[in-house]
Amino acid sequence: MINENEKKNTRNYKRSGLAFGVLGAIVAVFVVTTLFQWKGISISINTDEPTAQADELNFGQKQEAVTQAVEETSKAVVGITNIQESRQGTQKAGNGSGVIYKEDGNDAFVVTNHHVIEGASELEVILSDGKKVKAELKGSDPFTDLAVLQIDSEHVDKVADFADANDVEVGQTAITIGNPLGMEFAGSVTKGIVSGLNRNIPVDLNGDKKPDWQTEVLQTDAAINPGNSGGALINLQGEVIGINSMKIAKAEVEGIGFSIPMNVVKPVIKDLESSGKVERPYMGVSLQDVSQVPGSVLQRELNLPADISHGVLVQGIEQGSPAHQAGLEKYDVITAIEGNKVDSLMNLRQFLYNKANIGDNIEITVYRNGEPVKTELELSAQ
CATH class of the missing domain: 2.40.10.10 (Trypsin-like serine proteases)
Structure with missing residues (x-):
């Protein structure tokens, strides 16, 4: 006969067997589900929380996209x-x-x-x-x-594709391809994001340590090192979103590099390819910032009013140029174009190169012998 202890052990064993059976079924369902997912069968899971497995898959897909983009370009x-x-x-x-x-x-x-x-x-x-x-x-x-x-x-085995500048967004993946430190590390790749758009960086063109122009660039934290200049900044589709140009090289600064965006690159290279230069509106004058002229000279020799501290001084005029035909004179001080205040030579260039066109008639305000004078000037190509 079976005593009471044996009966209890039998009941416990059956319960344990049932529990292990249920657990085995759950594991089996999980295994089948996992196999189905890997075979590409979509299974709906009723949860709003992302799984660790999904995160790993997304990471893997992004890494694969980076590899493909680099291989493409x-x-x-x-x-x-x-x-x-x-x-x-x-x-x-x-x-x-x-x-x-x-x-x-x-x-x-x-x-x-x-x-x-x-x-x-x-x-x-x-x-x-x-x-x-x-x-x-x-x-x-x-x-x-x-x-x-x-x-x-x-x-040539491959020609790069250019992206549409309007499709570039802050935060998107950005990948550089270039040759840092010469050809020693040829074909090097770095990855980051687009950190900012429509940045304007002052540029010294004549070596006097004063800005002559502001270059429009996009900012990235993808490493740009000497030798990377002129290389490609690409997106995950392998399209070029910028031509790498420079970085801020200071001990306290990290991860600030700049690339010339496609809306700047495309029209410029078209002009360079066809005519060897960029056609821009031309006045035919040599100029100097008023801020660089001693105040005593401005008031004593140019008779410039004391309240006029901005503008550009006309130092010379080319014969037959638009400025000559418009009646501009040496030592005129240009203070406004089309009603827009002219603070500096860089400011004047930005108006001419970004807002004016060859053939435009523009109104120029100058101070001559202490008095404001307005004249019309027709811009030509240089």
């Missing part, structure tokens, strides 16, 4: 060597990067930075496979820091 990114004349002959003066953006018959075109090719007597392009080919400079523009080179199209 890297062959269109090249190295550029600036070769200059010296007393010892020719020598390498610097390295940078560039992007092959167009193929037309026997010719292919590369965009890079003006400062990468500045002063070169010869230019050499190093393709992604290491092959070196000679390049011809089609044109460059110091204001936007852009230049266009031409090479033989037989060497």
